[in-house]
Amino acid sequence: MEGKAIRLRGLRKVFGRTEAVSDVDLAVSDGEFFSMLGPSGSGKTTVLRMIAGFETPTSGTVELDGQDVTALAPFERDVHTVFQDYALFPHMTVEQNVAYGLKIRKVPKADRLRRAAEALESVRLEGFAKRRPAQLSGGQRQRVALARALVTRPRVLLLDEPLGALDLKLREQMQIELKELQREVGITFVYVTHDQDEALTMSDRMAVFDNGRIEQTGTPAEIYERPATPFVAGFVGTSNLLTGESAEHVVGKAGTFSVRPEKIRVLKETSDGTGGADGAAAAPEPGHTAATGTVAEVVYLGDATRFLVDLDAGGRLTAVQQNLETSSEDVAAYRGSRVRLQWHERHNFPVTGAT
């Protein structure tokens, strides 16, 4: 069986009257890239701080590599934390910043410099050793913080929104780099973010937090394709829920169903009520679900178009279509028009825990 780098059992944290974390059970395997995703205030940072030892649990335990470390101080745990603001020392050079962790561990100077150089190479900052943090860009500073974390070779790296201060383009680039780096070094990463795309892009597995609790744990595909609760369906990806009467009408079953926007085909309806240009018949193709409605809004996104459709059966669905042959003029013509939506019935995913 795979080793468990981290095991949290019944973890709870109360601050005064706020229960920040409730009953969190979690296992992270060796070498895994594990994300904790959730809105602001959902308790993910507090869980991270309890793993690091900066916060003592009100109840429950933290195990690292099979050892109960709940009572140990941060420096007695084989973990390293990278914070959003990087916390670099401004008066030290990049090299000194990276080597600092080795200096306090009394590693001899020659070793220190060699390992710092290796760590800087792994984040592709070889030529920057003598600069100071103020002479670096945001992305470079972020990489220094990573090199500083990697140099001590911790078993576990804890990252709290490390890309939060970067602009979108750089953030997307760093997401890929960080994931590649993690694969190369094989260290277990626990990554806190409120950005669903980031979590989906980088994680092997992830936990979705709300209100101090884990709503669902799984691979990005499991979370995205089969959200376990309405909260997860809404927070990860676009909320597209069919509930109540509209579910009964459209899906033909009672319950709550989620369907992802990109699974839905949008067909313009002709005056005789059939599918129009694509020649789709009024009844859904076998194995498909169909619904009619009126386009309330269309948004041209460049590579794709987003349709917001008010269903005749009640409720609203969002559909996203790739712009294979569609121009922005075609898109505008959809506004207010009648459409048929169709998708394969395997994309109707029943959402449990719905009220």
Ligand SMILES: Nc1ncnc2c1ncn2[C@@H]1O[C@H](COP(=O)(O)OP(=O)(O)OP(=O)(O)O)[C@@H](O)[C@H]1O
């Ligand atoms: N030291 C503290 N004292 C009192 N309340 C706290 C403390 N730290 C966190 N909290 C509260 O605990 C709850 C969870 O906070 P936490 O920082 O873990 O959430 P988060 O999901 O990481 O949010 P964010 O993304 O905004 O950092 C919040 O209601 C917060 O106000």
